[in-house]
Amino acid sequence: MKPLAVLFLLFTAAAFSQSIDSLKIKPVNPAHDTVNTARNDTLSVSDSLKAKASARVDTLAPIYQQPFDSQGSFINRKDYDFTDYLYSGDLLREFNFNFIADYGSIGQPNETFLYGTGFNGISYFENGILRNNRFQNILDLNNLQSELIDSIEVIPLPRGFLYGTINNPVSVNFLARDFITPKPYSRIKYYQGPSGEAMLDVMFNEMAFNKFNFTLDVTNRKLDSTFTKPAYSIWQVTTGLKYFLSDNINLIGTYSFTKSLVGLNGGINVDSIKNETSDINSLLYDQQLAPVNFNAQNQGYKNHLFNLRMLAKFWNGSFTDLNLYYNFDYTELNRFVDSSFYKTVDKEKIFGASLRQDFRKGIFNFSLIGNYESGNLKYYSLTNSSFNYYPVNYHNASLSAVASTYFFDSTLIPSVYYKITSLSGNDFLPQINGTFGVINGTFSGMGADLTYKTSDLLKFYLGYSSFKTGKQFAYSQNWEAGLSANSNNFFADIKLFRQTDTHWIWSSTMSPAMVIYNPDLMGFGARLNFSFWKILVETNTSIYAASNLSNLPLYLPKLNFTGGIYYKNILFKENLNLKTGFVFYYTGQRNSLVGELNPVYKIDFTAVGLIQKVAYVYFTWENLTDNQYYIIPYYPMLPRNIRFGIAWELFN
Numbered sequence: 143m144k145p146l147a148v149l150f151l152l153f154t155a156a157a158f159s160q161s162i163d164s165l166k167i168k169p170v171n172p173a174h175d176t177v178n179t180a181r182n183d184t185l186s187v188s189d190s191l192k193a194k195a196s197a198r199v200d201t202l203a204p205i206y207q208q209p210f211d212s213q214g215s216f217i218n219r220k221d222y223d224f225t226d227y228l229y230s231g232d233l234l235r236e237f238n239f240n241f242i243a244d245y246g247s248i249g250q251p252n253e254t255f256l257y258g259t260g261f262n263g264i265s266y267f268e269n270g271i272l273r274n275n276r277f278q279n280i281l282d283l284n285n286l287q288s289e290l291i292d293s294i295e296v297i298p299l300p301r302g303f304l305y306g307t308i309n310n311p312v313s314v315n316f317l318a319r320d321f322i323t324p325k326p327y328s329r330i331k332y333y334q335g336p337s338g339e340a341m342l343d344v345m346f347n348e349m350a351f352n353k354f355n356f357t358l359d360v361t362n363r364k365l366d367s368t369f370t371k372p373a374y375s376i377w378q379v380t381t382g383l384k385y386f387l388s389d390n391i392n393l394i395g396t397y398s399f400t401k402s403l404v405g406l407n408g409g410i411n412v413d414s415i416k417n418e419t420s421d422i423n424s425l426l427y428d429q430q431l432a433p434v435n436f437n438a439q440n441q442g443y444k445n446h447l448f449n450l451r452m453l454a455k456f457w458n459g460s461f462t463d464l465n466l467y468y469n470f471d472y473t474e475l476n477r478f479v480d481s482s483f484y485k486t487v488d489k490e491k492i493f494g495a496s497l498r499q500d501f502r503k504g505i506f507n508f509s510l511i512g513n514y515e516s517g518n519l520k521y522y523s524l525t526n527s528s529f530n531y532y533p534v535n536y537h538n539a540s541l542s543a544v545a546s547t548y549f550f551d552s553t554l555i556p557s558v559y560y561k562i563t564s565l566s567g568n569d570f571l572p573q574i575n576g577t578f579g580v581i582n583g584t585f586s587g588m589g590a591d592l593t594y595k596t597s598d599l600l601k602f603y604l605g606y607s608s609f610k611t612g613k614q615f616a617y618s619q620n621w622e623a624g625l626s627a628n629s630n631n632f633f634a635d636i637k638l639f640r641q642t643d644t645h646w647i648w649s650s651t652m653s654p655a656m657v658i659y660n661p662d663l664m665g666f667g668a669r670l671n672f673s674f675w676k677i678l679v680e681t682n683t684s685i686y687a688a689s690n691l692s693n694l695p696l697y698l699p700k701l702n703f704t705g706g707i708y709y710k711n712i713l714f715k716e717n718l719n720l721k722t723g724f725v726f727y728y729t730g731q732r733n734s735l736v737g738e739l740n741p742v743y744k745i746d747f748t749a750v751g752l753i754q755k756v757a758y759v760y761f762t763w764e765n766l767t768d769n770q771y772y773i774i775p776y777y778p779m780l781p782r783n784i785r786f787g788i789a790w791e792l793f794n
Contacts, residue, residue: 204322204355204384205392205453207269208461208500210305210315213557213593213603214295215635219319224721224750226333226762226785228341229363230291230316231283235704237296238637238667239684241729243697246777248339248365249374249404251282251441255698256312257299257639258663258686265306267315270496271449271467272306277488277519277534279308285400285445287378289331289343290359292319299622299639300589300605304561307494307513307538309585309611311618311641320384322355323347326793333760333787336780338366338373341787355384368429369407369778370437376402394451402443406475408435410776427770427778438478446470459502466495482526489520505549511542517567536567555593561609562586585610589620601626611643618643635669663688678708678721691733697774699741701730706748722749724766734775742771744779757790 209216217236227233231254234240243253243260253260266273266281274281297305297313305313321327326348334340341363350356358381365374382396414433415422425432447469454462471490477483494515501508519534546557563585587609594602603624611618624637642662664687671680682704688694708723727744747763761784768782 203389204386205390205455206320207317207453207463209295209317210267210270210313210498211295211297211301213301213555213591214297214315216293216295218293219291223752223758223789226748226750226760226787227288228333229284230286230288233288233291233294234283234296234314235682236669238635238669238682239639239665240682241684241698241702242773244773244777244779246772246774246779247337247368247374248335248363249284249376249402250406250777251284251404253697254283255695256296256314257302258641258665258695258698259310259312260695260698263310263643264312264314265302265308265310267305267313269318269449269451270315270463270465270498271447271469271494272308272513273469274308275471275473275488276308276490276492276517277521279310282443284363284376284402284404285378285443286316287359287361287380287398287400289329289345289361290318290380291316293317298591298603298605298624299620299641300591300607301544301559302620303587303607303609303611303618304542304544304559305511307515307540307563307565309540309561309563309587309609309618311611311620311643319357321347322349327791328793329789329791331787331789333785335785336783337368338364339785340364350383353386355386357382357384367405369410369432370434374402374404376400376404390455392453394449394453396447396449396451398445398447400443400445404441404443406436406439406441408439409774410778411435412776423770426776427781432778436477436479440476442472442474442476444470444472461498461500463498464496468493483524485524487520487522487524490517491519492517505547507546507548509542509544511544512540514539534567536565538567539564553595555595556590557592558588558590559607560586560588587617591622599628631673633669633671637667638665639667640664663694673710676709676711678710678723679706680708681705691731691738694733696734697732699730699732701728701741703728703730717754719752719755720749721751723747729773736775739775742769742773744769744771753790756792757788760785760787760789762786 215237217233221236222233225232228248231242231252234254234256235242237256239255239257241255243255245252254264256264261280262278266283268286273286295315295317297315299311302311302313303309305315327346329345331343332341341361343359343361345359347355347357359379361378363374363376367373378398378400380396380398382394385393387393410426411433412422412426415425419425447467449465449467452462452464456462469490469492471488471492473488475486477485492515494513497510497512499510515538517534517536517538520531521534522529522531540561540563542559542561544557544559546555548555565583565585587607589605589607589609591603591605603622605622606620608617608619619642620639622637622639624635626635627633640663665684666687667684669682671678673679684702686694686698686700688700691700694700704725704727706723706725708721710721712719725746725748727746728741729743730741732739745766747766749761751759753759763784765780765782770778770781772778
């Protein structure tokens with residue numbers, strides 16, 4: 143993809159720009175009014191979650207998907223449309239307790255932390271379907287199609303275990319765009335960056351027939367070689383058909399396909415540099431001369447996901463969400479060192495069903511969440527001289543219940559919840575000594591929380607839960623307290639949590655060693671935003687309390703801070719909505735396999751403009767000071783570089 147392509151696309155956008163009316167899409171509506179919690183744009187359910195009464199298809203009223211939880215934190219498209227994000231993991235940067243252990247270039251399987259929890263502790267859902275790799279209990283967020291995401295809900299820590307068949311303490315649900323337009327809708331996004339980095343996404347939506355809505359989204363991302371690393375490439379296709387059976391029942395069929403190949407060089411080989419010079423920085427950041435650990439290692443990935451969904455409102459105050467799905471997941475790692483060969487394969491076939499039933503009567507609300515899965519997993523490793531094979535068959539079921547009462551016109555909302563999980567199968571959990579075993583049986587958990595809202599301007603949350611994880615050890619206990627306040631020019635979202643747990647954890651997707659993790663972790667997070675005149679200041683701070691760095695998960699900093707100061711205004715007779723400014727990133731001390739790491743920082747210049755409410759234009763000048771640093775040893779981050787892109791809606 144060359145700059146010439148961008149010029150062509152810009153010309154096309156100008157030639158076929160649409161009227162504002164054609165952008166009035168009719169999207170999803172939230173579970174309850176209580177979803178629209180007190181907060182600024184970055185914490186409210188997105189515009190595409192607010193149903194508009196004018197949406198009718200042949201006099202039918204469409205039914206839209208609803209969030210898991212009315213008490214969750216929501217990140218919406220209105221916010222990240224004004225950020226130069228590269229992949230789905232970047233969208234979570236808006237959350238208080240987010241940190242990305244970044245390997246330095248696009249396509250790498252970065253570890254994302256939420257509430258101080260990383261790999262093997264977060265359940266990632268897409269439209270209510272668990273997307274985690276079942277064998278390792280992780281997800282590479284590169285494999286979620288970012289342009290299809292409408293909004294993201296992060297479940298409060300005490301409630302995180304309630305969703306899905308895996309009892310992880312943290313849960314995140316990515317909600318896809320679900321809308322209807324009076325005319326066929328199309329959108330194209332393109333960006334280009336250093337080392338041949340590029341992305342092209344094409345989306346199309348239309349009412350195919352009177353009662354059918356058709357959606358198609360195709361994405362390609364790629365990167366040329368850096369640090370003798372093979373190129374990265376990923377293709378993603380999602381298509382769906384929504385049938386409006388009646389005002390009470392909608393049926394949705396979707397299919398998504400992902401195929402990727404990423405080079406994994408294992409980082410820079412510092413020992414080799416030390417053999418040549420005492421100044422390792424003289425070669426560490428040299429993309430042509432720096433020696434890497436693996437000149438020929440790559441990871442291939444393939445996924446097919448079929449889903450049949452029913453959304454229904456059978457009576458007043460009820461909502462039904464039924465998913466039937468089949469998920470085929472295939473990961474292959476290949477490594478060649480001299481004459482030696484190493485290969486691992488993780489192949490998973492999963493049939494599943496999930497049912498969510500909400501009941502609302504007066505001040506009482508009751509929700510049931512049921513899940514069932516039957517899985518066939520095959521994992522094997524192959525070298526020049528050995529072959530190991532681990533077949534896995536399991537059946538997993540869970541049932542959760544949440545009861546809430548809305549007192550004083552929904553000002554005070556106490557809730558209690560309970561979950562029971564049953565697991566049966568062979569060889570489900572990998573162990574540290576190389577053998578495999580499973581804890582078959584039944585696991586349960588329970589909790590309670592209280593939400594207090596004085597108005598749309600102020601909200602207080604307090605919750606606690608205790609549950610059995612189903613992993614090698616017993617219980618996880620989670621506390622969270624939160625306060626959010628919002629006014630015209632000021633926004634604050636403050637959270638405090640504590641988690642005690644003991645479990646196995648994968649140290650890295652690229653270094654599949656298991657370690658015992660015994661956290662007693664406390665965290666403080668604060669998002670503070672304020673504006674005056676045309677100046678906007680946004681900050682996001684997280685602090686983790688630990689007696690020493692060794693008590694924190696690998697690479698999680700004790701202090702993480704992001705701060706931006708922007709000029710934000712609507713210019714040129716309301717034809718340009720501009721947000722431009724400087725962003726400062728600070729990553730504090732953190733623990734690693736090579737010892738404690740010093741704090742690092744980065745400064746970016748960014749500009750995003752929305753032209754005539756049709757096209758977004760992005761420009762980022764990254765790492766202005768050309769700082770040499772890494773988040774994870776030894777994976778150098780990018781030097782000073784420029785990235786630009788455009789996203790627009792056309793042919794409507």
